Amino acid sequence: MKKRSESIRNKLLPVGAFCLILLFWWLISVTGLVPSYMLPSPVDVARAFIKDFPNLIEHAAVSVQEAIYGLGIGIILAFLIATAMDRFETLEKALMPLLVVTQTIPTIAIAPLLVLWMGFGMAPKITLVVVTTFFPIAVGLLDGYKSVDPDEIDLLRSMNATRSQIFLHVKIPEALPYFFSGLKVAASYAVVGAVISEWLGGFEGLGVYMTRVRKAYAFDKMFAVIILIIIVSLLLMALVTLLRNLTMPWEKVKEK
Amino acid sequence: MELLRTEHITKSYDSRVIIRDINIHLNEGELVSLLGVSGSGKTTLFQVISGLTPPDTGKVFLSGENITGEAGHISYMLQKDLLLPHKKVIDNVSLPLVIRGMKKDRAQQQAMPFFEQFGIEGTQEKYPSQLSGGMRQRAALLRTYLGSHGTVLLDEPFSALDMLTKDQMHVWYQEMMEKIKLSTLLITHDIDEAIVLSDRIYLMTGKPGEIHDELHITEPRSERKDFNLSPEFLSYKQQIVARMKNN
Numbered sequence: 001m002k003k004r005s006e007s008i009r010n011k012l013l014p015v016g017a018f019c020l021i022l023l024f025w026w027l028i029s030v031t032g033l034v035p036s037y038m039l040p041s042p043v044d045v046a047r048a049f050i051k052d053f054p055n056l057i058e059h060a061a062v063s064v065q066e067a068i069y070g071l072g073i074g075i076i077l078a079f080l081i082a083t084a085m086d087r088f089e090t091l092e093k094a095l096m097p098l099l100v101v102t103q104t105i106p107t108i109a110i111a112p113l114l115v116l117w118m119g120f121g122m123a124p125k126i127t128l129v130v131v132t133t134f135f136p137i138a139v140g141l142l143d144g145y146k147s148v149d150p151d152e153i154d155l156l157r158s159m160n161a162t163r164s165q166i167f168l169h170v171k172i173p174e175a176l177p178y179f180f181s182g183l184k185v186a187a188s189y190a191v192v193g194a195v196i197s198e199w200l201g202g203f204e205g206l207g208v209y210m211t212r213v214r215k216a217y218a219f220d221k222m223f224a225v226i227i228l229i230i231i232v233s234l235l236l237m238a239l240v241t242l243l244r245n246l247t248m249p250w251e252k253v254k255e256k
Numbered sequence: 257m258e259l260l261r262t263e264h265i266t267k268s269y270d271s272r273v274i275i276r277d278i279n280i281h282l283n284e285g286e287l288v289s290l291l292g293v294s295g296s297g298k299t300t301l302f303q304v305i306s307g308l309t310p311p312d313t314g315k316v317f318l319s320g321e322n323i324t325g326e327a328g329h330i331s332y333m334l335q336k337d338l339l340l341p342h343k344k345v346i347d348n349v350s351l352p353l354v355i356r357g358m359k360k361d362r363a364q365q366q367a368m369p370f371f372e373q374f375g376i377e378g379t380q381e382k383y384p385s386q387l388s389g390g391m392r393q394r395a396a397l398l399r400t401y402l403g404s405h406g407t408v409l410l411d412e413p414f415s416a417l418d419m420l421t422k423d424q425m426h427v428w429y430q431e432m433m434e435k436i437k438l439s440t441l442l443i444t445h446d447i448d449e450a451i452v453l454s455d456r457i458y459l460m461t462g463k464p465g466e467i468h469d470e471l472h473i474t475e476p477r478s479e480r481k482d483f484n485l486s487p488e489f490l491s492y493k494q495q496i497v498a499r500m501k502n503n
Contacts, residue, residue, distance in 0.1 A: 155338045158306045159355045159403055160328025169351065173342040250342050250383045 040220040048220035049227060055209070056228050062205040063198065064232060066122055067190035070129020071236075074186060077130065078137035085138075086145040086171070103135050107196055115201045125197040125205070132193040133186035140182025144175025177251070180244040187236040191229055257284045259407055259439050260305070260330070265314035267300055273464040274300045278314070280441075280458055280467060282407065287433060287440045287477070289450040289457045291496065297465030298443045302409050305441070306332040318407065328356075331404035335412040337396035339384035345395050346380040352403025367402055373435065374398045375428065390421045397429070401438065411443045426452055430477050451492045452484055453477075459499055469499045 022042055028034050029041035036044070049056070085092035107128060114124035148171055156166045198207025206225055213221040245252060260282040267275050275297035282288050290298050303309045305316050307327035316324045323329045331352070339348045346364050347354075349371075353363035371377045374394050376387075384392055393413060400408050414422045430453065433440060444450050450457050451473060459469040473492060475483065483489050 149336075149338070151334055151336060152338055152340065154303075154308055155332070155334070156351075156355065158308055158327050158330075158332040159352045160307075160326075161355045165355055169343075169355075170340065173340070176342075248342070250385065253383045253386060 037217065037219065040223060044220040045223040045227065048218075049224040052221055052224055056206075056224065059204055059206045059209040059225075060228055060232060063191060063194045063207065063229075066125040066194040066197075066205065067129055067232075067236070069122075070126045070193065071133050071186060071190045073126065074130045074133035074190075075137055075183070078134050078141060078182075081134075082138045082141035082145065083167075085142055092142070099135060099138065102131065107132055107193060111197045111200045114197065120201045120203065125194050125202070128197040129190050129193040132189045136182040136185040136189070137179065138182075140178040140180075141175055144178030145171050147178065148174045176244075176248055180240060180248075184237055184240045187240050188233045191233045191236060195229060258282075259284050259319060260441065261317045262301075262305060263315045263317070265301065265304055265311045265316070267297075267304055267309070267311050268464075269300075275304075276464040276466050278465075278467055282439055282441050284406075284439055285433070285437060286455045287430075287442060287453055289442045289444055289454040290460055291444060291447065291450045291457050292460030292465065293445060293500075295463060295465075296460045297463075298460055299411055301460075301465070302332060302411055302441075302443060306330050306409055308332070318405075329405065330407050330409055331400040332409045333396055333400040333411065333413050335415055337384075337392040339387075339392055339396055339399075341384055343383075344380065345376070345382050345384065345387070348384065349395055349399045349402060351399060355403075367398070370398055370402070374401075374432070389417055390425060393417065393425060394428075397432075401436065404438070406437065407439045407441070409441050409443075412445070413442075414449065415444070415446065422449075427481075429453070430480075434478070447493055447496050448484055451489055451496070452480060457496070459496065461500060471496060471499070 025039075026042050029036060029039055029044075040048075081095070085095055110131070111124070111128055114127050118124040118127065152170050152174075153166055156170060161169070194205065195207040195210065198205035199211055202208045206229060210222060210225045213219075213225065258281050262278055262280050265275060265278040266273065278301055280288070280290075290301065292298050300309075304311045304314075307316075307323065307325055307329065310325035314324075315322055318329050339345070340351070343351070346367060347360075350358075350360070350363035350367040353366060354360055358366070368380070371380060374397065376391055376394050376398065379387060379391060379395065384395070387395065397410075397413065400410070414425050417425060426449065432438065442450075442453065454473055455477065457471045457473065458467050459471065460466065461468045471492070475488060
């Protein structure tokens, strides 16, 4: 009973904080403390969101598509490279510094280059999402592989297990929590990555639409786009959590 | 009949000799303990016997066959139960059979009848985190047994249990050994445990670890109820302590 009320309290706290911020935002805009052309009120944003909804969804579909394709390729690439790095120590030593360096390059700086090289289609957007999402997944997976208790590997070796059997029965399942932590971060990067790459060129997508409404000084619509990006990112993260719960039922049991 | 024999096993790491010239044997149905202080190389010896690491010199024979450096012949259970947290108990237990190439369903079918015998009936569909310490050890022992060809190596399997559970496990394990005709080589640093469980005890001392002595416990294992309260038990204990001190 106590645990249940604590859980309800924990869920209500962020909702309360969110409502307070919304109230604060509404107050500073209706009192004229910040002019409405600079900061539209939450009511104006909600109105713009509803009015513009079909348009927003159309653009969001493109951005989500880019994010999911990029994330999918990022996962495959991260899995292949992290697994190879775990298998060959020399490869890990050679690649790890390079991977870290790739993460210090600002996304916004390479986006125009990608557009220049790949044109205004989907390819540069997907590539940018791959670049931003690959790293947290690869590092998560690699940490997961390394976290396996060496005694568990010895146990399987004593059963005369092959390298691939050890990988299948121990390494992959025990790396899953690390993989999903990385994937959760990557999922939030994916939508943002797609939107940033759309800022620099393209014909559709939330980033393209955002640039359009910004140039028209329609800040209520711009806020509506930002809210939609947040919603899409949260939905993607929730999807990752759902996948995690489905693929790791033993963790649920442990929590009980 | 002699099941397991080691001949002149020596093993070193980074030019430091860990164990030297180890000659031991295990007969069918026997429980033999390797008793020694920490760092005397008991675990290294087990790794050599189980084929996890090859010896520098020496040989390991199982039923007369040279199995030196070959894994998969003898099951090995460590102090930690090492039940894989992501597998249900039934999958953990049948894992050695699956590793050998048996289909999952068949491996589970083969493991099922032993659950009752090992006192863990009803845990098949549970995850290891849902079991108590004693139950986990039993599940791990069942896995070790299913992976064995009648011979198991146990590396301090009961040391993490509380005293009461440990005593219960001792009684249960002896009964189990009789029932399923198991032969066991046990590592322990607990003198009481070695006396209560063993037919013979090898005393391992020194750095590098060597076998210095061998002690026979003549009382039949089946007649050792409350053995640890008997004068004979005390006499064995005094002998072991004296021999270990002399070495």
